[in-house]
Structures are given as structure tokens and as C-alpha cells.
Amino acid sequence: xxxxxxxxxxxxxxxxxWLLSVVKNPDISKEDKSRARNDAALLNIKMLEDLGLDxxxxxxxxxxEMYEExxxxxxxxxxxxxxxxxxxxxxxxxxxxGEISYKQNxxxxxxxxxxxxxxxxxxVPVTGAYTLADWSYDEHYKSKEELVLALAKNVIxxxxxxxxxxxxxxxxxxxxxxxxxxxxxxxxxxxxxxxVKGINAKVVVHACFSGNDYESLAPQMPEIKAQQYTLxxxxxxxxxxxxxxxxxxxxxxxxxxxxxxxxGEIGIGVTDVHVDRIETPKLVRDRILYSAKALGDPxxxxxxxxxxxxxxxxxxAFEKIKSMVEGAELARQTMNx
Amino acid sequence: xxxxxxxxxxxxxxELIEATRKNSKNLSSLYLKEKKEYLAVQxxxxxxxxxxxxxEWDDIYRPFSKLKSVKxxxxxxxxxxxxxxxRLSFDxxxxxxGNIVKSSLAVSLLPKNRTVxxxxxxxxxxxxxxxxYRKREEFTLAIAKMLRKEIDALVKSGFELIQLVAPSIAxxxxxxxxxxxxxxxxxxxxxxxxxxxxxxxxxxxxxxxKLLDMPVxxxxxxxxxxxxxxxxxxxxxxxxxxxxxxxxxxxxxxxxQECVTDLNNIISKxxxxxxxxxTNFDLQYLPKxxxxxxxxxxxxIARGVRSA
Numbered sequence: 254x255x256x257x258x259x260x261x262x263x264x265x266x267x268x269x270x271w272l273l274s275v276v277k278n279p280d281i282s283k284e285d286k287s288r289a290r291n292d293a294a295l296l297n298i299k300m301l302e303d304l305g306l307d308x309x310x311x312x313x314x315x316x317x318e319m320y321e322e323x324x325x326x327x328x329x330x331x332x333x334x335x336x337x338x339x340x341x342x343x344x345x346x347x348x349x350x351g352e353i354s355y356k357q358n359x360x361x362x363x364x365x366x367x368x369x370x371x372x373x374x375x376x377v378p379v380t381g382a383y384t385l386a387d388w389s390y391d392e393h394y395k396s397k398e399e400l401v402l403a404l405a406k407n408v409i410x411x412x413x414x415x416x417x418x419x420x421x422x423x424x425x426x427x428x429x430x431x432x433x434x435x436x437x438x439x440x441x442x443x444x445x446x447x448x449v450k451g452i453n454a455k456v457v458v459h460a461c462f463s464g465n466d467y468e469s470l471a472p473q474m475p476e477i478k479a480q481q482y483t484l485x486x487x488x489x490x491x492x493x494x495x496x497x498x499x500x501x502x503x504x505x506x507x508x509x510x511x512x513x514x515x516x517g518e519i520g521i522g523v524t525d526v527h528v529d530r531i532e533t534p535k536l537v538r539d540r541i542l543y544s545a546k547a548l549g550d551p552x553x554x555x556x557x558x559x560x561x562x563x564x565x566x567x568x569x570a571f572e573k574i575k576s577m578v579e580g581a582e583l584a585r586q587t588m589n590x
Numbered sequence: 591x592x593x594x595x596x597x598x599x600x601x602x603x604x605e606l607i608e609a610t611r612k613n614s615k616n617l618s619s620l621y622l623k624e625k626k627e628y629l630a631v632q633x634x635x636x637x638x639x640x641x642x643x644x645x646e647w648d649d650i651y652r653p654f655s656k657l658k659s660v661k662x663x664x665x666x667x668x669x670x671x672x673x674x675x676x677r678l679s680f681d682x683x684x685x686x687x688g689n690i691v692k693s694s695l696a697v698s699l700l701p702k703n704r705t706v707x708x709x710x711x712x713x714x715x716x717x718x719x720x721x722x723y724r725k726r727e728e729f730t731l732a733i734a735k736m737l738r739k740e741i742d743a744l745v746k747s748g749f750e751l752i753q754l755v756a757p758s759i760a761x762x763x764x765x766x767x768x769x770x771x772x773x774x775x776x777x778x779x780x781x782x783x784x785x786x787x788x789x790x791x792x793x794x795x796x797x798x799x800k801l802l803d804m805p806v807x808x809x810x811x812x813x814x815x816x817x818x819x820x821x822x823x824x825x826x827x828x829x830x831x832x833x834x835x836x837x838x839x840x841x842x843x844x845x846x847q848e849c850v851t852d853l854n855n856i857i858s859k860x861x862x863x864x865x866x867x868x869t870n871f872d873l874q875y876l877p878k879x880x881x882x883x884x885x886x887x888x889x890x891i892a893r894g895v896r897s898a
Contacts, residue, residue: 333841334604334877339665339674340648341610346877348841388672392842434670463667527664 257551257588258541258581259307261520263459263483264378264427265319265561266312266570269293290315291366298371300571305578308374308423313561315363319380319427320388321345326359327408328352333390348390349400355408358415368420376423376457377416382409383437383444387430398440405447413452423455425483429560431460435469442473449478457481457520461560462489467506474515483520485559487540488527494535496543504540507547519548522559523580524573529565531572537580542587551588556581591864592857593638594892595705597753597788597810597834598872599650600628600643601881621645625696631882635889638866639705639751642695649675650709650755650872651718653694654736658686663719669761669791673875680720684732688739697747705751706744710787711737711773712765713758727769734773745783752785754806755871760792760815767800778805786810786832790871795820802829808862810834812870818856826862834870836888841880843887850894857895867892 275281275289297312316322321344324330329351335343360377367375382404386397394400413424426448431441449456456478460470462485474482490503498505507519523540524532537556545551556577562570602610606624609617628643647653652675655662659682665674691708711734715726723729741752754777759765778785787801788810794801795816801809808830811821814837821831833856835849849867857865867888873881 333880335607336601336877337673337874339676341607343607344672390839390841392840430672433667433672 255552256307257585258545258554258556260556260578260581261306261308261376261483262301262310262312262574263557263559263561264310264313264425265316265563266297266314267563267565267567268312268314269296269567272314294363294366295370298367301574302371302373304571304574306373306574308376308555309367309371310376310378311363311367313378313563318344319378319429319561320385323359323380323385323408324389326356327385327404328354328356329393330389344388346389349393351393353400353403353407355411358412358419360412360416361419364416364419364421374423375421376425377421378425378427378459379409379412379416381426381428381431381444381458382448383441384428384430387433397437398443401440401444402447405444409448410450410452413449413454417452417454421454423457424449424452425457425459426479427459429459429461430463431458432463432465432467432470435465438469438473442477445477445479455480457483459483459520459560461485468509471506471509471513471515474510474513474517479517481518481520481555483522483555483557485522486544487522487532487559488525490540492530492532492536494539496539496546501540501543504544504547507544511548518553518555519544520555520557523556524558524577526558526560526562526564526573529569531569531576532580534576534579534583537577538583538587541581541584545584545588592867592892592896593864594635594867594888595637595639595751595753596632596641596869596873596885596888597755597790597838598644598707598869599647599874600645600872601874601876601878602645603878606645622696625699629699629701631885633701635886636893637885637889638892639703640701641705641707642697642700644695644707647694650707651675651678651714653690654678654687656690657684659683659722666717669757671791671875675717678718680718680729680732681722683722684736687736688743691740692743692747700748702748702750704749705753706749707753707755708737708740710754710756710759710770711777712770713756716758716762726766727772730769730773731776734776738777741777741781741783745781750783752781752783753788753810754785755788755790757789757791757871759787759797759801760789760794760812762792765797767803771804774804774806778807784808784830786830786866788832788834788868788871789816790834791815793817793820798824802826808832808864808866810866810868814839814870818852822856822859824860826860829862830864830866831856831860831862832866832868834868835891836867836869836884838869838871838873838875838881838884841876843883844891846887846890846894849891853891853895865895867895
């Protein structure tokens with residue numbers, strides 16, 4: 254029997270402080286650091302399983318960060334230095350100084366470890382070609398489109414194929430930059446389609462909210478070869494209970510997806526990753542029920558946080574996931590009554 | 591006459607980034623050291639106007655959070671970049687303005703030929719919030735009055751060129767030019783300094799005619815988005831023209847000769863009263879080493895135009 258409202262994570266969790274002190278310690282051997290990473294991955298896997306998530310990963314505990322990690326392994330990139338994200342937060346930004354090419358399956362070992370240590374479904378997050386291009390300095394390609402497609406065809410596609418060969422059944426293409434340039438949505442669509450061309454796995458696209466309420470994404474959704482989108486809604490929604498338009502204003506855009514003919518699944522963000530306040534299970538329930546009604550089919554609704562939870566403490570992140578899982582169960586009970 | 595300057599906030603060095611993250615004890619001395627280094631680079635590049643690198647500023651608006659009635663609000667993306675600013679909420683009268691910008695600059699370190707960069711009132715009101723000034727026009731004009739007090743204090747302190755950065759005018763498809771003009775009149779009426787309204791993060795090709803009507807000394811353009819071919823269709827007689835030809839959004843260094851040729855061409859077509867060679871916007875979108883190379887290249891280009 255189909256289980257309504259499967260629950261999942263988006264990807265990242267804050268790394269345990271003990272792991273950071275181990276990996277940053279120059280006196281600790283590579284082997285011991287590797288063991289510490291395995292321990293941290295195992296801890297995250299078991300935590301997420303115990304909290305009751307249906308689809309899991311390892312909290313991206315081995316990755317430096319979603320941009321810097323893949324860039325380290327792609328030929329053609331050179332790190333330029335750190336650039337401000339906001340205030341005193343910075344990210345390491347790279348230049349593209351030559352032809353882009355794929356060197357190795359840089360998520361292979363991580364995936365194999367997770368596969369060996371869980372019986373749950375696994376969703377592998379992979380940073381998308383469009384975001385990698387958008388967050389870099391291009392000194393080599395003639396246009397952004399050319400760069401994006403080179404990354405999609407020559408890096409992301411072989412990476413995804415290698416992950417599928419290892420047994421990955423769900424791939425999430427992470428594209429936080431996707432909607433930040435509304436005029437480039439055609440390039441974004443081609444980027445995802447080229448990245449997943451010929452692969453035999455479920456494709457999920459994660460796009461952060463960026464300014465125009467997914468209005469630029471909606472027309473592209475039916476044309477992109479993805480079976481699911483995991484999107485941000487909770488941070489624009491009210492905290493009041495209710496399944497009406499007024500209280501669930503954050504989820505109103507779901508109707509637009511339907512109007513544009515999108516028929517696939519939506520992983521709805523039900524917890525705000527920018528605040529410590531924990532959503533109650535009842536609030537999560539109402540967000541799910543409203544979304545199911547807006548999409549016209551409860552089987553299309555998956556449940557997740559808005560984005561990766563690494564901005565929150567581990568305690569807050571796990572509380573939010575717990576509440577999310579309980580809320581999904583309440584929503585199932587309502588559906589069954 | 592040909593001159594040069596940079597626009598906006600400079601990047602912090604790796605050392606300073608680490609120090610700000612750890613809130614190190616020697617943070618103030620590091621800020622000072624790095625400001626002096628950047629001023630020396632501008633001097634080495636022989637820029638016509640020199641600016642404070644604004645290293646302590648988290649974003650171009652943040653100093654205004656010191657005003658009594660202003661509260662910090664949520665993070666918001668800077669247009670289509672991967673950098674964020676904190677929205678400010680202007681919830682009361684802005685009577686205590688007048689020394690916010692000046693007190694956030696290392697004025698004593700600057701040479702006489704000094705410039706400063708401030709957001710224009712339209713952009714300011716476009717990207718922030720107010721519970722007191724609910725209508726856009728009312729809010730924009732209140733901001734303009736606040737900025738005028740700030741600018742008066744800066745001019746008194748010897749700032750000869752005031753850059754008013756106006757990304758919202760460039761980015762927004764629809765702009766109420768009536769409001770922009772009224773706000774700019776508040777800013778520039780009787781002001782004894784040059785004012786350049788500078789556009790980036792959008793192509794203003796179709797807006798240039800209306801912008802030429804603004805009561806400012808000149809207009810500045812990001813030529814990666816507003817192409818030189820659009821600018822040169824207009825006469826800048828009676829106005830200054832700032833050409834943001836050095837790209838702060840890419841590490842690739844501009845070809846000096848190509849830029850000099852482009853600039854000479856645009857001077858001959860637009861005939862401005864004065865031309866400024868500038869960066870297209872804040873150098874903070876580059877790591878420090880690349881920013882320094884860009885400043886030096888900017889100087890070379892400006893000198894190349896002078897000698898051509």
C-alpha cells in the first residue's frame with residue numbers, strides 16, 4: 254500500500270564539533286580522521302533513521318561545503334580566494350581557467366558507506382551544473398550557457414552515471430542558484446536535462462527560493478526531466494494553524510505549478526531552516542494537507558525541511574526533523590479518517 | 591578632463607576574514623593596516639579620486655542601522671548575486687542622521703582628492719522597509735533628506751565627489767523617474783560637490799534619456815550590462831560620464847589597450863564635460879589579490895586614455 258507523505262532530508266546537517274576538532278588537528282593521522290568521518294556519518298545515518306525519516310543521507314558530513322567540495326575534484330577550476338556571502342561569512346570561490354572535465358566519482362566512497370549502513374531509501378545530493386557555473390569566475394568559456402552545458406555533460410552526467418552504477422536510485426540535483434537569474438531559466442532547464450540524460454534513477458531537483466516566488470521556475474517544471482522538486486515554502490508561511498489560503502500563503506505557489514501543467518511530485522519544505530523556533534507537528538500537518546489539496550493528489554506530496562539544516566544547531570535540526578515526522582503522521586491519520 | 595576612481599566596498603584579506611570571524615583582539619589594528627594598504631594601492635594606481643575601502647561595512651547600508659529608529663531585519667539577496675545584505679526597517683523619524691557615514695570612514699587617512707560611495711535614495715527605499723513611511727514616495731524622500739544631511743557633513747569634510755550607487759534603478763524594469771528626480775533634487779540642490787549617479791546589476795540602455803535629465807553632475811554605467819554601444823548613442827555634453835569598464839565580478843583582467851580604444855571612442859561620441867574611468871561596482875566580489883590587480887589595471891587604463 255502506498256504511504257502518503259514520505260519524509261526526507263534535503264542534505265546538510267551541522268558537523269559535530271568533535272569531528273571538526275579532529276579533522277582540523279594537524280597532529281591526527283589521515284587514517285584516524287577517516288575513522289572519525291565514518292563515525293560521524295554513521296551517527297547521522299542512525300539519528301535520521303531513529304527520527305523516522307523514510308529517505309536519508311549522511312548529513313553531507315564528509316563534504317567541506319556544497320560548492321567547494323565538488324570544485325576540488327573537477328579539472329578546469331582553480332580556487333581564487335574567499336568572497337563574502339554576508340557579513341563575516343565567506344565562501345571559497347573558484348576561477349574556471351581551462352576546459353572542464355570529470356576526474357573521479359567524488360561522492361562514490363560516501364555513497365558506498367551509506368549504502369552499507371542503512372536499509373532506508375537513499376537520496377544522493379549532487380551540486381548542479383548551473384549553480385557551479387553561477388558561483389564561479391569564468392575566464393575560459395565564451396558564454397555562461399556554454400560553461401553550464403560543459404559542466405552538465407562533462408561532469409555532472411558522468412558523476413550521476415557512476416553513482417547509479419554503484420546502486421544510487423534517487424539523485425537530487427542541488428541548485429540553490431537556479432531561480433536567482435529569472436532570465437536564464439532556459440539555460441537552467443537545459444542544464445538539468447543534459448545532466449540526467451540517459452540515467453536510470455529518480456531525479457529530484459532542489460531549488461532555493463529566490464525573490465520571485467518560483468514564478469520563473471513554474472513554466473519550466475514540466476519540461477525538466479525531474480520526477481520531484483524539493484522546494485522552500487515554510488519561511489514565507491504563517492505560523493498559525495489552518496488549511497486555508499490566508500494561513501498557508503507560503504504554499505500558494507503550488508497552484509501555479511499545477512496551472513503550468515506540472516504533474517510530478519513536490520517535496521514540500523515544512524520547516525524553516527533560518528530560525529530556531531520549532532514548528533509544531535500540527536502546523537506541519539496543516540502545511541501538508543494544504544499542499545495535498547493544492548496539488549490535487551496527496552500521493553505527489555513528499556515532506557522535507559525547506560533546505561539543508563546545517564545553519565541550525567544539531568539539537569534544533571533534530572527537533573525540527575522529529576516534529577516534521579510527527580506532523581506527517583498526523584496528516585496521514587487525517588487522510589485516513 | 592579624465593579621472594578615475596573605484597566604486598563601493600573592497601574585499602577583506604584572508605587574514606582579516608579570519609580575524610573578523612574570530613573577533614580577534616587585534617581586529618582594529620588589522621583594519622587600519624589593511625585600509626592603509628588599499629589607500630597605497632589607489633595611490634600607486636594614480637587614481638584621480640581615492641576612497642575609504644569600507645572594510646568594516648558589512649554592506650553598503652549597514653552603518654545606517656546605528657540610527658535610533660532603524661532596526662536590523664532579515665537577510666536578503668543582493669539582486670542576482672550570491673551575496674546578501676541585511677534589510678533595515680526604518681520605523682521612526684531620522685532626525686539623528688548627519689554623522690553616520692562620516693563617522694564610519696577613516697577620513698584622516700584620506701588625501702584631499704577624496705570620494706565616497708552611498709546608495710541613492712530610490713535604491714535605498716527599494717531594498718529596505720519602513721513601518722513609518724508607508725508610501726514609496728514618502729519613504730524615498732525621507733531617505734533623501736537623511737542622505738542630504740550625511741552628504742553635507744561629508745562635503746564639509748572635504749569629499750569632492752559623491753557617488754550615488756543606484757542598482758535598483760538599473761535592475762527594476764519599472765522605475766518612477768518622477769520620484770527619482772525629486773529625491774535627487776533634495777540631494778543635489780546647492781551642493782558644492784560633484785555627484786555621479788551610478789548604475790549596475792541591470793541594463794539601463796532604454797533609460798539613459800530619462801537619466802540624463804536627472805539633477806546630478808554625471809552618470810556612471812556598468813558596461814558589462816549597459817553596453818558601450820548604447821551609451822554612445824547619447825550626448826553627455828553638460829554632464830560627466832563614468833565608465834565602469836573594470837569588471838569586479840570576474841577575475842579575468844581587462845585588456846588595457848582594448849579598454850583605452852573603447853574609452854577614446856566613447857569620449858569622441860558622447861563628448862562629456864568630464865570622464866571617469868571606474869570599476870563597474872564593488873570590488874568586494876573579488877578576493878583581495880585580484881581586487882588589487884584590478885585597481886592597478888584601472889589606473890593603467892585611465893592613464894592610457896589621458897595619453898592617447
